[in-house]
Amino acid sequence: MSSSLRNFLITRIFLTIPMIWILITMVFIVMRILPGDPIRSQLGPKVSEEQAMALRERLGLNRPLYVQYFDFLWKMVTLDFGTALTQGERPIIDELGEKLPATIELTVPAMIFTAIFGIVSGAYAAEKRKKTIDYGIRLFSIAVYSIPIFFMGLVFQIIFSVRIPILPLAGRMDTLMMTNFRPITHFYVLDSILQGNWAAFRSCISHLILPSLTLGLALTGVFIRLTRVNMIEMLQADFITAGRARGLPERRLVYKHALRNTFIPILTLIGLQFAILLAGAVLTETTFSWPGMGRYLVDRIELRDYTAVQATIGVFAFFVAIISLAMDFLYAFIDPRIRY
């Protein structure tokens, strides 16, 4: 590892810390400083003022704001989220430990699908710029971007589970199978492989197809657009002209030279666009009753479980910061200008 690379990575790690700090502070501002009384909304109007005060005191909400803030920061950093107010007062960290793997299991196949499909068709559209196929691909990308992800999910449900019932409608696994399935890591696909439970594995995969396809397809629009614009720019670069002047085949120029260079800006953008993926995951999870982070968040908001809500948003913030850091590392690995 060269010293410039090491410096780059250390700088990035140090930049991630203020980012996490800002995001956690943002959660705090949204949850405590914005108008609206979480306790009142949690308990409902019927509860007496004494009971509300008691709950405030239990949650430490009667202390000065700055004390609350530092307490909040400390609890977030130590991952001490407290217990859920509803559903048997389980520690929230345990609940999130089950939900996060579900979300990851949903997003990873979606990301792989969208990256492959989006980058290939974006590059192809760039190569054929201003030809019919380019306009076709662009129209497709605008269209999938414009269709609300939950609507796309619902349409898929109607087609593939109601009209032609070949795929399950919702959930992560058949309910019957859940009874004798004991999750270890809560990545169900992984768990079923570890246990050699092939029926469960098949069930997991068939449940995964529609949600991840929906999520992946919805993101493809953005990917095609990013790849295409960056590719067009890259194809006008001097080294492509120089390669053409050396008689390198066009295909090689587009898919080897230009595309490999396009990966660098695309990768930074993936890091930033990751937010879209998570936002999409919330809607996809709600549509397909997928018991992940997003659905958990929406459920807890409905139940007014404000401790769980702030913990969930905090975990999302961590997740985003870590992905962004990971993208920077990958970026350093791909771009030799940083590596050396």
Add this chain to the structure above:
Amino acid sequence: MNEKNTHDNDIDQEYVVPQWQLDLDRVGFVRKIFLARKWYGGDWWFVVLSAFLLLFIIIIGIFPQWFAPYDPKAEVSSSLLAPGEAPSSFVLVANIDSDIKEFKEIASSKNKVGIVVASPSSQALREAVTALNDEAKAAGEPATYNPRPIRFETLEEGLEATAAGEVNGFIAAPAELEGIIEKYPQLEICGALREETAKGFIFGTNQIGQDIFSRIIWGTRIALIVGLSSAIVSILVGVPLGLISGFISGPFDRILTLLMDSLYSFPGLILAISIAAVLGAGIGNVIVAIAVLYVPTYFRIVRGQTLSVKQELYVEAARSLGAKPSTILWKYIFPNVIPSIVIIFSVNVADAILTEAGLSFLGLGLPPDTPDWGIDLARGQDYLRRAWWLITFPGLMVSMVTLAFSMLGESLSEILNPRLAEL
């Protein structure tokens, strides 16, 4: 066309200029835009198509009452009618001897009315009773109609019970009765339960009997209000911040940039969800929650452009001539960022409409009786197996409006983006 120059050549005409390019010099502005299609090709068509679509959508949004046949909140017919389907009429079956002529006669609380369990007749019964009570109230009489519904497993069981006199009357659809009623000579069809509305609804009705077509027409107004106002609020906050931050640099710029980058990287919908959840339902709160998401987008673009324009020679020259910073910012830098703002605005409105629909879908945005696409989609989800039209039309409407805005943005950026320009 290209010949070697000879001395006889009067004008050195090396190439044939396409006629449209010659025309370009002579025609007015409107014709120029029209002729531009030859140069921009597909993108020109994208812009024109989306512009027309938007014009149409905006007209619908401003004057929904011109297009919507019904009040979007009114229950206009029976529920879950498929597109074009007329509400099915229900008839009252009673014993010939009972001498009943209409439903009103047996609608008091001491009577029993038979229905098949979980069939549409139960709702028809409910509606008929409500209608009778409303009528009575309007006439100033006490509203006391409340017959006891008796549920039967099958039609035959119900009819036998009616024939035996166990219930005063039985309610069923005429289509169901066909071929079965003949087996019970002691029964007769007394007539329709209530007056029929024969015509159907173009997009059908939802689960509470509202006209879906009217609801999506009125939903356009909500979507446009939320989309446009939140985009405008973001511009009003993001653009000045970006200009100033890029212009003055220094620690202010660094802190603001870090803040905006963090905000930008955070999943927008999740942020909007939490803000909307804390603020509570209401159109103003939704606008605020969505506007927060797009401030960083404007900030980043405007700041980046300000930084690069600041280096330009003409700005340096103006500075060296002693122009005030505010003059430089307003007269030299701001005009340069306008094209990008236009492009982002268009895409931003599209995204804001999607986000709004998403929030309402999660039940977080607007009061639940609002005619809103997201709310309709969320409700329709429960009837996925029975009524496809509940989600299809609001969904298509969101997609169409978003498509129009993002197509405009995408093709404008293709035309205006200097990074993609060829010449």
Add this chain to the structure above:
Amino acid sequence: MMSNDKVLVQVRNLSVNYHTRLGPVSAVNDVSFDIYRGEILGLVGESGCGKSTLGKALMRMIMPPAKISSGAIIFDGEDVMKFDQKRLRDFRGRRISMIFQDPMTSLNPVQRVDEHLIEAIQVHEPKTVLENAQERVRTLIGRLGIQERRLRDYPHQLSGGMRQRVMIGLGLILNADLIIADEATTSLDVIVEAKLVDQLREIREEFGLAILVITHNIALVAEIADRIAVMYAGQIVELGDITNIFDNPLHPYTIGLLSSVPSIKLDDHEELYKMSGEPPNLTHPPSGCRFHPRCPEAMPLCSRFCPNMEEVVPGRWVHCWLYQDHPQKERSTIKVKA
């Protein structure tokens, strides 16, 4: 013009048009010239006069919206305009190669130096064994004065001059007959530029290839070229031996161009010659001779008819009515002595 085995490239009546949204631009207009084997030909002109376009047209590298609208390019007896894509690819790189202005950007930033060179060999000679290719690369790189350990470097680790040498190497690795250097030294500093110029000359001696040096820098051409072609507004206005043109320029534009070059004599306070007018807008080029609005010698005839490229003495072509006859010409034709 002569046509024997001395001639490597014959360009005849070549025209290139750009189709912009403001209308077509005639970037290269009816240009004819030859490039001889093993010579260094300098192509000079102001920026925007079409010299780079002409260079690219020689390789048929004109991309839409520009187009070669007419003309012929005969390379070593073969008509380049008739090549299909496969033939064209083979022609580029193997017979003809190009070095660009900006050495920072003309190498693929994510490819190592040796990968560039080996890729060139493998694409054009797919049968070559990797070891042989590597051997060839090592030999060549040594001759260009690049250390062998530099082969595993990425372009951004090299200096500008070194990168241009790699670009030259990419032309030489397949033994091209012609290298087009398009403003290849413009972005280098003076010392590095001088080194590169020396190297270009050495390479010409060593490999016997022809070099077309495209530049706006007359001093560079004087330094390096055997012959010089002066270009103005898409046309070559004068072509001849470097010494002849510098000693006795014929075309009014060449005369103006040469007298506007500053000299570095310290006591020289002579005012530089400034040419009147602006280079023309090529969307609507002037009628007749394109230089006539700026020409101090312009005649009524000049705005009406375009002159031919005529060989006034052997090896010396001028595109000007001063040296050509025309029935409507008012002044007598100047006869040039050999």
